[in-house]
Amino acid sequence: MITRNLRHLRLFLAVADLRSVTRASAACHVSQPAVTQAIAKLEREAGASLFLRRPAGFVTTPLGEVLVTRVRRAFDILDPALLDLSPRLRMTATTTQLEALVSVREAENFTLAAHRMGIAQPTVHRAVSRIEREAGRPLFERTSHGIVATRATRALADAALLAFAELDQADADLAEATGREVGRIVIGAMPLSRSTILPVALTLFRARRPTLPVLVLDGLYNDLLLGLRRGEIDVLVGALRDPPPIDDVVEEALFDDRLAVIARKDHPAAATPLTPDVLAEWPWVVPRHGTPTRAQFDAYFGTRKPSSIIESGSVILMRELLARSDHLGCISRLQAEAEIDKGLVAALPVDLPGTRPIGLTLRRDWSPTRAQDEFLDALRSARAGQVA
Known part of the structure; x- marks a missing residue:
């Protein structure tokens, strides 16, 4: 599993872009040994070299390119939300702090957030306070029912969840490239799909991926849609909405139902x-x-x-x-x-x-892993004529 150390991942991207440890250390204002140690740790975790060391500089290996793509996508999502709060947060925010922020936003209470994370309440409070100090403004507003995240805090929490999902997909991509299998498929299943298309698709998928974990979640459409948009669900399967409820998702019709x-x-x-x-x-x-x-x-x-x-x-x-x-x-x-x-x-x-269209709802900018792509293919193969 690739580290969730954001500083190490930024150093990795800098070396990939600048093709030099020296230039990366200068650009990121850290020592050359710190850059070297970060790259060495990532390569140990990946189980293979991420760079070829050439006289002309560092060149990413095919495995390194896989990681570059996912890490760049993660920071493209995360950085605008960090910069909206404070330019310094781009270099100072840590995964632990962002996880605490997400948990407090969802629980609307520091004690409940700490319980969910399995850590002490002061630790959660300290992590959020550090982001708050960098931002120079409150991240939460106190109400009679608890604490409520500000607009900028909600945007940052959502961006962090999507960035973490990209890093989870990086693990799956790297494992795939080295002949291993990591991750899982998470499906938001609406009522029709659970009794028709989904059992067929899962049977087809299991023939190709007999051991990859699959989690099927049912619930209200709005709750499933929220999970999809946060990166917690890979695909929604069921009745489509016309038009789609928000512009950051896309729909793909598979068949019509009466x-x-x-x-x-x-x-x-x-x-x-x-x-x-x-x-x-x-x-x-x-x-x-x-x-x-x-x-x-x-x-x-x-x-x-x-x-x-x-x-x-x-x-x-x-x-x-x-x-x-x-x-x-x-x-x-x-x-x-x-x-x-x-x-x-x-x-x-x-x-x-x-009639009503039945199909798939996906995040607009989602880039599936190979296993996720194979599951989508199984869903498409299970469409109308093959649903039984």
């Missing part, structure tokens, strides 16, 4: 003409407001909406409610197929207009 109205097999509605007015009289289980399914459901009924609605994205809860009552459910047709095939529910002859 909605279905489902009920228990002996539901009395099956024996009547099913118009919007008739359907509005029954109680419903539907996804919450803000989801594409709910938008289509509401558009179908217009102003004559059902008066009895339970909001839930859980297929299991919907199935059990339908089995025990006269509730109807509105759900993805693909998502309901397994329940219908098993005879647990029945699809009613209601044609809900329109």
Whole structure:
């Protein structure tokens, strides 16, 4: 695992750019032995040479170029946020200080942040205070509910998370280049994907990468989107938003899905003409407001909406409610197929207009590792015709 020592990584970039330890030490205002020691440590951690020592200067090896690319991306993300607080922070901020800042921003409390990090509260407070002294202004505002990060602090915390994600990817890239496997795939899974495309894609991916850890996270769309934008999630899989909710993410459609109205097999509605007015009289289980399914459901009924609605994205809860009552459910047709095939529910002859695109949501400037690329390929291979 490559060091998270930001000073060492800056010295590494300086040597790569200037092709000289002497020029790098002068540019970074450190001694030549300090530069040499930083490079030697990084090469030990990488398990191979990062530079070729030539009479004309230092030349990066192919492995060194891999690291240069990731480290440069990390600092391109981090440095503008550091400079926004103080020019000196670019050279003085440490990983420990930034990790403490991120933890306090998320916990909104120094004690809780220290507990999450597994260190003493004074250590966290001291780390944040050092950044605060360099910035010459408060990083947090005190409220009756805790401490809240300022705009600049939020920007720095987000930038730090993305920069750390790039360094995690550097570890994976270096391992790949030396025949090893490091890292994991983190997937934000929306309801449809968990029962359709994702199992197929994971089966395909496991055939290529039988041991690489995979973490599948489910949750509300906005929470998953936040994790994606912070670099904590690699890809979101599920219903796309039109237009994308923010300009730092991009969407890739894989296939279109239609909605279905489902009920228990002996539901009395099956024996009547099913118009919007008739359907509005029954109680419903539907996804919450803000989801594409709910938008289509509401558009179908217009102003004559059902008066009895339970909001839930859980297929299991919907199935059990339908089995025990006269509730109807509105759900993805693909998502309901397994329940219908098993005879647990029945699809009613209601044609809900329109389709919704299902696909991938990615960070706009994301550069995936080889393993992450292979997982994206597996998702694309599992698209419409192969989802089963």
